[in-house]
Amino acid sequence: MNVIERAQAPTPKFFKTLRSIGLIVAAMGAAIATAPVALPAAIVTIGGYLTVAGGVLSAISQVTVDDKEAKENPEEVPDE
Numbered sequence: 001m002n003v004i005e006r007a008q009a010p011t012p013k014f015f016k017t018l019r020s021i022g023l024i025v026a027a028m029g030a031a032i033a034t035a036p037v038a039l040p041a042a043i044v045t046i047g048g049y050l051t052v053a054g055g056v057l058s059a060i061s062q063v064t065v066d067d068k069e070a071k072e073n074p075e076e077v078p079d080e
Helices: 003-008 013-033 041-062 067-072
Strands: none
Touching: 013 041
């Protein structure tokens, strides 16, 4: 199964929730990092870290596959 097939395969409910949380964290980090007001360097750095962490969390959660559901519907997830 390649990355594109994994991304299109069914995702478990828990990881859908984590994906949403990751997107929220990434958005918060981006808002802090690109704030139009002068912020201390430490806060801007934290915003950058939040952006990266949220993006990684969302990406990993997206490619997690529900094997049980994928086996029940083999036409949705092509074999290698």
